[in-house]
Amino acid sequence: xxxxxxxxxxxTSFDVxxxxxxxxxxxxxxxxxxxxxxxxxxxxxxxxxxKLNYVPNSIASSLTKNRSSIVAVILxxxxxxxxxxxxxxxxxxxxxxxxxxxxxxxxxxxxxDEAILKVLQYQVEAVILTSAQLSTRMINLCHDRGIPVxxxxxxxxxxxxYGVRCDNVSGGRMVADAFLAAGARSFMMITGEANxxxxxxxxxxxxxRVLEAGIPRSAISSYPGLRSYEGGAAAVDMHVAxxxxxxxxxxxxxxxxxxxxxxxxxxxxxxxxxxxxxxAGFDGIPEGGRPPYQLTTVRQPVAEMVTETLxxxxxxxAREPEELTRDRPIAGEMIWRATVPRPARAExxxxxxxxxxxxx
Amino acid sequence: xxxxxxxxxxxTSFDVxxxxxxxxxxxxxxxxxxxxxxxxxxxxxxxxxxKLNYVPNSIASSLTKNRSSIVAVILxxxxxxxxxxxxxxxxxxxxxxxxxxxxxxxxxxxxxDEAILKVLQYQVEAVILTSAQLSTRMINLCHDRGIPVxxxxxxxxxxxxYGVRCDNVSGGRMVADAFLAAGARSFMMITGEANxxxxxxxxxxxxxRVLEAGIPRSAISSYPGLRSYEGGAAAVDMHVAxxxxxxxxxxxxxxxxxxxxxxxxxxxxxxxxxxxxxxAGFDGIPEGGRPPYQLTTVRQPVAEMVTETLxxxxxxxAREPEELTRDRPIAGEMIWRATVPRPARAExxxxxxxxxxxxx
Numbered sequence: 001x002x003x004x005x006x007x008x009x010x011x012t013s014f015d016v017x018x019x020x021x022x023x024x025x026x027x028x029x030x031x032x033x034x035x036x037x038x039x040x041x042x043x044x045x046x047x048x049x050x051k052l053n054y055v056p057n058s059i060a061s062s063l064t065k066n067r068s069s070i071v072a073v074i075l076x077x078x079x080x081x082x083x084x085x086x087x088x089x090x091x092x093x094x095x096x097x098x099x100x101x102x103x104x105x106x107x108x109x110x111x112x113d114e115a116i117l118k119v120l121q122y123q124v125e126a127v128i129l130t131s132a133q134l135s136t137r138m139i140n141l142c143h144d145r146g147i148p149v150x151x152x153x154x155x156x157x158x159x160x161x162y163g164v165r166c167d168n169v170s171g172g173r174m175v176a177d178a179f180l181a182a183g184a185r186s187f188m189m190i191t192g193e194a195n196x197x198x199x200x201x202x203x204x205x206x207x208x209r210v211l212e213a214g215i216p217r218s219a220i221s222s223y224p225g226l227r228s229y230e231g232g233a234a235a236v237d238m239h240v241a242x243x244x245x246x247x248x249x250x251x252x253x254x255x256x257x258x259x260x261x262x263x264x265x266x267x268x269x270x271x272x273x274x275x276x277x278x279x280a281g282f283d284g285i286p287e288g289g290r291p292p293y294q295l296t297t298v299r300q301p302v303a304e305m306v307t308e309t310l311x312x313x314x315x316x317x318a319r320e321p322e323e324l325t326r327d328r329p330i331a332g333e334m335i336w337r338a339t340v341p342r343p344a345r346a347e348x349x350x351x352x353x354x355x356x357x358x359x360x
Numbered sequence: 361x362x363x364x365x366x367x368x369x370x371x372t373s374f375d376v377x378x379x380x381x382x383x384x385x386x387x388x389x390x391x392x393x394x395x396x397x398x399x400x401x402x403x404x405x406x407x408x409x410x411k412l413n414y415v416p417n418s419i420a421s422s423l424t425k426n427r428s429s430i431v432a433v434i435l436x437x438x439x440x441x442x443x444x445x446x447x448x449x450x451x452x453x454x455x456x457x458x459x460x461x462x463x464x465x466x467x468x469x470x471x472x473d474e475a476i477l478k479v480l481q482y483q484v485e486a487v488i489l490t491s492a493q494l495s496t497r498m499i500n501l502c503h504d505r506g507i508p509v510x511x512x513x514x515x516x517x518x519x520x521x522y523g524v525r526c527d528n529v530s531g532g533r534m535v536a537d538a539f540l541a542a543g544a545r546s547f548m549m550i551t552g553e554a555n556x557x558x559x560x561x562x563x564x565x566x567x568x569r570v571l572e573a574g575i576p577r578s579a580i581s582s583y584p585g586l587r588s589y590e591g592g593a594a595a596v597d598m599h600v601a602x603x604x605x606x607x608x609x610x611x612x613x614x615x616x617x618x619x620x621x622x623x624x625x626x627x628x629x630x631x632x633x634x635x636x637x638x639x640a641g642f643d644g645i646p647e648g649g650r651p652p653y654q655l656t657t658v659r660q661p662v663a664e665m666v667t668e669t670l671x672x673x674x675x676x677x678a679r680e681p682e683e684l685t686r687d688r689p690i691a692g693e694m695i696w697r698a699t700v701p702r703p704a705r706a707e708x709x710x711x712x713x714x715x716x717x718x719x720x
Contacts, residue, residue, distance in 0.1 A: 031477070031481075046497075070462070070482065078444055078445075078447065078448045081441075081444075084438055084441075084444050085438075087438065087463075088438045088465060091463070091464070091465045092465070095464075100462065100464065100478060100479075100482070101462075101463055101464070101465075102430070102460065102461075102462050102463070103447075103451070103461055103462070103463040104451070104455075104460065104461065105448060105451045105452070105461075119460070122430065122460070229646075229647075229650070263650055263651045263652065266651070267651035286589075287589075290589070290623055291623045291626070291627035292623065292652035292653075293652075
């Protein structure tokens with residue numbers, strides 16, 4: 001700890017430049033990824049920097065520039081591989097833009113507001129929020145500090161927080177269409193976060209479409225799946241434990257829950273998929289496409305969503321703020337695999353009731 | 361902020377205000393993004409702040425205390441769920457200790473040295489490194505700055521960087537023992553990172569044990585598995601494409617690669633596991649225990665390893681540094697599931713050659 005006391009007289013890039021016998025701008029370039037600098041010059045500078053115990057402090061310098069090049073990614077759960085793939089995509093893309101990713105996963109003891117308060121302390125340049133609820137107070141706090149917040153895979157109705165998401169209502173309808181076309185008449189939904197727009201919208205689209213086919217609401221049961229494989233399996237257990245028949249078709253509103261349900265159906269209850277019961281998911285994670293599952297699903301356009309998010313973050317200030325206040329859902333894509341029999345012709349099931357306008 | 365000023369002899373916003381000839385509230389506004397302030401006034405304040413080496417807020421105060429309560433976790437890949445579970449465990453535990461997790465995943469364009477340079481710029485309190493190579497230069501750089509580095513799930517031979525890891529050599533031996541006891545005489549290994557101690561040690565323990573049973577080295581083939589499910593499947597493809605017979609037993613040195621190999625064996629080549637070919641993994645990820653896999657494996661004691669890492673990080677300065685310079689591998693646990701026939705009695709296969717001392 002003795003060395004720390006000396007540090008108040010901070011070594012600067014000028015000291016390093018002097019020792020290395022180069023210009024200060026060369027020192028700056030040596031510590032800027034992608035900069036053009038001769039390898040021998042760079043080595044000389046790094047050697048001088050090592051001797052002087054110098055490391056460029058981008059946080060300190062960022063304070064005057066008002067940005068840290070840290071982007072916070074707040075995740076609700078890593079038990080759903082969709083968010084792992086999302087985090088990976090953001091990490092890689094942000095690195096290309098010279099940004100670092102500060103990841104926070106929410107625990108039972110930390111809600112989103114608290115997480116935002118935490119990350120604001122680090123002068124983050126932006127916040128990407130993939131989870132749940134954000135209070136109006138927090139939205140205002142970020143706005144007041146000029147920190148852009150982008151919601152990924154969700155939105156807050158009636159707010160001006162920018163959201164990037166899949167059209168979940170339409171996706172839910174696609175799944176219902178597939179089940180109906182294959183002849184299903186009784187249904188089970190395994191739902192995600194109760195307050196999350198993503199789960200709510202998928203459920204809404206699905207239920208709307210089933211009702212339109214003239215099937216009563218009572219033919220659709222629903223269980224929470226805890227956003228995990230284990231939760232998906234437990235949902236099937238709950239249904240069976242309550243004395244109900246296995247339905248014709250099960251919609252896991254996230255692939256990972258559909259996979260858990262499939263394994264419970266097959267390995268605990270001896271059911272064949274899709275012969276005895278159809279299953280479909282949502283998200284399009286690679287894990288659902290593996291041979292033991294071959295899960296039919298709606299794929300979220302993750303690459304496009306990540307690109308759109310980075311556009312919204314507007315790092316270079318190139319876009320007009322006016323463009324950013326709209327909610328723009330991106331269409332998902334139906335991926336036919338093995339867990340729902342595919343109709344010979346892509347003919348929609350009959351619509352008994354005119355559809356209401358979908359959100360989005 | 362007023363209370364902080366009293367804690368130390370530290371430049372305050374009042375000092376800056378005095379030097380710049382403005383009010384303290386103007387200084388505050390100058391450092392608040394989005395605040396209304398004249399550009400010339402702001403420049404004057406920033407100039408004064410620079411002269412006084414003043415920086416506001418929690419990052420600023422962390423600079424004088426030389427800690428930010430940001431802990432960097434550097435990950436080589438998220439394609440192996442083991443590291444996702446590890447990241448999750450660290451996030452949760454660090455949050456309990458009042459620390460935030462700065463996650464960096466290494467890309468093709470960023471090696472570990474570069475990642476460390478990045479995170480040092482953010483005045484991180486500590487670095488947890490779960491990936492690959494760290495140069496002696498970087499080790500020295502961290503040491504010089506008093507930033508503890510803990511290697512998780514690996515070590516650097518002949519260095520004094522602290523490592524927390526499973527006893528991978530013994531684990532590799534356990535897998536070989538299981539295969540030998542079940543009668544396997546030809547083997548394939550699917551390896552991980554070529555330069556990583558983890559893969560090297562697992563391979564070493566496995567090969568040692570097979571050779572001790574009097575089986576020639578030529579009976580063991582080896583393919584890189586890219587630390588992913590897809591890589592594990594591709595390793596089987598490579599073996600078959602080269603015209604070789606499927607061996608008696610396949611050791612995926614990470615569960616995720618073993619799972620990929622299993623699916624390739626079963627769904628591409630029509631093999632039954634374990635009747636036609638045995639498979640075992642290493643890590644003990646929950647995914648390997650799901651019914652379609654039921655993978656026999658060596659479980660790493662992750663919770664214990666995370667706790668040990670946090671002890672080494674020594675946030676409260678409670679431990680003596682001398683305790684921290686030892687490499688202490690923690691024993692893994694053999695998990696018998698369905699992919700290797702379990703011997704009726706746990707009798708080890710014959711040892712034809714006396715074992716050499718294992719590392720660790």
